[in-house]
Amino acid sequence: MPKRTDIKSIMIIGAGPIVIGQACEFDYSGAQACKALKAEGYRVILVNSNPATIMTDPGLADATYVEPITPEIVEKIIAKEKPDALLPTMGGQTALNTAMKLDSSGALKRHGVELIGAKADVIDRAEDRLKFRDLMAEIGIESPRSVIAHTLDEARAALATTGLPAVIRPSFTLGGTGGGIAYNKQEFEQIVAGGLEASPTTEVLIEESIVGWKEFEMEVVRDKADNCIIVCSIENVDPMGIHTGDSVTVAPALTLTDKEYQRMRDASIACLRKIGVDTGGSNVQFGLNPADGRMVVIEMNPRVSRSSALASKATGFPIAKIAAKLAVGYTLDELDNDITKVTPASFEPTIDYVVVKIPRFTFEKFPGTPALLTTSMKSVGEAMAIGRSFAEALQKGLRSMETGLAGLDPVDAPGDGGHDAFRAALSTPRPDRLLIAAQAIRAGLSIADIHDCCKFDPWFLRELERIIDAEKSVAANGLPKEAGAFRRLKALGFSDKQLAALTGKKEADIATARLALGVTPVYKRIDTCAAEFSSATPYMYSTYEGGYGTPACESDPTNREKIIILGGGPNRIGQGIEFDYCCVHAAYALKDAGFETIMVNCNPETVSTDYDTSDRLYFEPLTAEDVIALVRREQQNGKVLGCIVQYGGQTPLKLSLALTAAGIPILGTSADAIDVAEDRERFQQLLQRLGLLQPENGIARSAKEAEDITDRIGFPVVIRPSYVLGGRAMEIVYDRTGLHRYMREAVIVSGDNPVLIDRYLNDAIEVDVDCICDGETVYVAGVMEHIEEAGIHSGDSACSLPPYSLSPSMITELKAETEAMAKALGVVGLMNVQYAIKDGTIYVLEVNPRASRTVPFVAKATGVPVAKIGARVMAGAKLATDFKLDDESIAPHVAVKEAVFPFARFPNVDTILGPEMKSTGEVMGLDTSFERAFAKSQLGAGVVLPESGCVFVSVKEADKKGLPLLARRLTEMGFSILATKGTAARIRDAGFPVKTVNKVLEGRPHCVDAIRSGEIQLVINTASTPQSVADSFEIRRSALTHQVPHYTTIAGARAAVHAIAALKTGTLEVAPLQSYFRGSF
């Protein structure tokens, strides 16, 4: 059955901003879908508010709408584009929910749009827990015993059926938001109440707890002829009770007999048939009682998911691409397997390696929330590793995390280090439980004992034991003297760094000893078929193989001129999809320029790790050892021109010294220039030479030095460790007490790790500038004015391109300073500068001679493929001759970037913004004026600005001078104002009506009561001193949980008020990216 010809145009909805539970995997799947459908000749219309995606590159769809993903906006796009069909399965829960709303509102019917991939009734059956459970029962698939509740009373009654502990799952929420496990009645009522509120349908499922059971996932693909295949099985090392996104997982399942596996396979296929998913990929999750094999179905997702991205990367089978083609009518046997090129897509991939995925957490960024794992996802990223054994894959995975681990490293024993302390720690679902389990083995706990506490399958624990036995042997006997034994040791996944720690040697000594024996990794291919057919696609991973002979290497490097692009590793706050976007663009641009491109990365969610993004792909940890090994292999044929370390964020940049020391060329800006920018003292000299200003500052290597500096420059100061990204442990400190606390608690300061102290510029405007430099010419790609004042991390600030309040002469001066620094540093490639402007004076805050987080935003806002040009420049192209660029032209539109935060997932965490980055993603609002663009950015970030009602205002002293203007605008627009005493006084003095309300500490009813009872439509609340921040915490937290838009900076509030004004003058209109830059891409 060939593709459908009755549809000509298809709309795809993206997943919007990166949030916990929805990361770049949906850019990966969406980009595949766009490419696949476009290649089939369909007109593709895309909507996604996230500018940092590959899918929103104007070439991928015919019409690309970087617009908020709300039913209203999407309907406007539908009205304009009149697509024949809508594919809702590529953009996660966002797309699915939006499609459901468009269906139930009748919009799809009104515009004659057909849902393809998954029909509304199918989505409903899969997502409605009650229906799903009943349907599964009809086909004999057991579910955990459960009851649906819509009220707290119904929930209480349900306990009779389920007992405690009980699992609470809200319906229709993303990544299990608002759910949890209750072990007692009090917890139960708390979680149910939260879940009912989080669920758009005020519905929770209360379920028998199967905590501690084994958890599995099956990735299923079905076509319209009812051909079904299992692409991959995934086993969670963490047992039931921990969200699969937060679990260490392994593919394929390792502890199932064939009978158990086939039972699960049959059940997942039966599930798809019953739910009615007629085309595309779905994911079905199961729990299995390890004691007797009882199997229950947990849930199914009728769409591509994070797990399907993982399954695609783990097997080489491109689920999203195939799913898109199936949605337009192909059957599996009509499609080819792109990896082998000789077999069809209608088969089940089989693998001859083990894949381990490890989640990456950022609890350290959210003090106040306990580092505990539940059924609600908390991780912000993940790394995947591939090895020829579980041990090898696991240790590669651990060192891919970039959390300082070189493998299964020893960790501090919990508590007093006694066996009971271990048992207690192992019984708690914490993110580092695997490492604790290993430490317990080291401490002599038995495998059975450890299993009883943490419920990890004994098979996995014994593999940990195998690693630890080897570790003990190395510690006792030193390094193996013979090549085979050394290879077998490395085949357990040990890094040279680990072996160095075990033997008390230096990492370089280990490498020398290893290479002297000729022990190097070999590279095997991921081919979907366990070598049954020879593979045409160089998608590779390293292994030491072990064994007793010389293992075979399948890398087969070509004789071409090659450029190696180092990716960014696992997503984390501060380093996410933006950097992957840059790496992908480098690959595209350099491939076009005729170079062989080689990608190295270990993040399975990304487009960069798609098998056809680069000419060759190494799925490897981004450590010096792993990267140098593969470069050496590539150097055996052809010519490695160099590595690109500028594009993957801090991760590859950190490798530049090791690569340079190994004699491996680095393309673009020299390591020395990078050092000038990163080294405070050298950088200061450079600025002095150029006559540029920076805030007064100093470097402290001890608490005493820090005091000396603050004595000199005064408070407040911004203080942070050197060499960090995302403002990790960065704080504004107001007095000496705060300084002492910081030096004592926040950082470990040493000679190698000093802290940087800057004078904090109050009320300064912060500006980001991105430029490209080829060493001679500078192109200023974008000048972005932040909405929030300097001191708020640039990643957490909204910003506007072009600037909305800066004078043309100021912009000219910013460009001139940028150009001067780029030239002085000898930048070849991209550079980002952050400035603060206070009272008309420009200060340089920092310079990053690498791709910045704003590069994709700038590219989308200006229509100039900044990252591609930067990559070409690094490979030798010249700005003046090879490109037509004009940084003087002024665009007739405004782009506003807004950050998106994960606060809702972290109970008891303050939402106030500061110098430490906390956002996970971003959206872009694009329109003809700043106000409208800002309004779109808010809508895209999920903030629905009110057009009437009551505004609650409570601001810090420094912000009170701005109150009269704010109050006037609000009053003029018909809002009533409620304020705390001091704030109200200032508003009243200015002559505007205001009601006073108690602060929380002043007794009830107070402002939080007003928020909770729904009397407030907008909250403006600023605070600075630790005391005032603590006092006003409840205001922000209740606004968050009651979904009342709230602003924690006066600048943000001002912009919001402007945006409300714009909204009141007319509804928002939509336009495709292509219409903004006709012909310029």
Place this chain on the structure above:
Amino acid sequence: MSIAIEAIVDRLGGPEAAARLTGVSTEAVRKWRQAGAVPSRHWAAVAAATGLTMDELRGDTPMPNSDIPPGATAALVLADGAVFWGRGFGAHTGATPPVGEICFNTGMTGYQETLTDPSYAGQIITFTFPHIGNVGTNLEDIEAASIAARGVVVKQDVGEPSNYRSTQHLDAWLRARGIAGISGVDTRALTARIRDGGPPTGVIVYPADGRFDLAVSRAQAEAWPGLEGMDLAKEVTCAQSYSWDETTWAWSTGFGKQTDPKRHVVAMDFGAKWNILRCLAAAGCRVTVVPANASPDDIFRHKPDGVFLSNGPGDPAATGEYAVATIQAVLAKGIPVFGICLGHQLLALALGGRTFKLERGHRGANQPVKDLTTGKVEITSQNHGFAVDLSTLPASVTPTHVSLFDGSNEGLACPERNAFSVQYHPEASPGPSDSHYLFHRFVEMMDRRA
């Protein structure tokens, strides 16, 4: 007991006599003395001339220990001289180590079922999945009473099992059955070798005393004639007929029993997997299993509603020499016939077709097959090295299934003779159950005739 090289040369009458006898130069004999052994290709002649046994010719230190990789306790030696060292598990090998065709299986689960599949007679199985043995072994996941495969090659050392049904470690289970295994082999490299060069013959050596003579092992591999022309069915078929009523496995109840059969099937056992018999029983049949060499009368005596031709090992042409006539007699009576794997090939031979050895055998649980009558794709379990040559079949036979991997024939039907068969394994075990419907199709065929 072995004997020193000097003594052997003496018994042959000195170096010149030894050289004359074996047709080599005296320089070559000097090299024997250096190496401490007589090359295995001369053993037959030397043994004849001296009366020494093969064991004695092996030499005291047949292989200098320094040439054995440290830690290695077993070797897989191929006929072309290639050696894969590893660690032995299962049973030690003796003077006549297991020799067979090296094949690979790409299944990721079901090693116990695979190992007990009689179709692997004459073969050494390489598992492409690196971790084998994780779920141990149990008393249920077996397809025959004993292991017909000759050896096992895996990547990782077999660790402690973890599964609620596990009763025995794979290592102990294999040892109890006299089967040798070798771990630590680059199984992916071996698989690529099989893929590119065809299945080689090889020997697994896992000597209890840790002494190797690779030349002997190689000679043993070279001496093995290969599967082509080999009738292995006779080695794995049952000795006498028996009846079967066990049905397929289900969670919590295990295997069931067919207490109310509607049809009676006689299954010709060429090496039948038990799950085929279970599937037939579950579909409503009483099953009588008869040996491969059963005569038509042996079959007709049971008054079967249908005759089933089982899977099995070896060259269909060789087994066909005696089985084809029987099958033709059954067909002549119009009794419904269903064949699987070797049974499919034998049916094709009985209908006048021919078989050939595939360049690359199909062995795995992920093999896509298209049902040409419905257009649907089934994911199937397969294990065969021979295939039916479609061009040799008469017009009355129609191909019904085709492999989407290499386009080879996977099924045929001859409606006028009430016969059909598939090359793959609808009984799965291990593998997907997509094709279980075929057993019901067989029953329907019997129902129509009844």
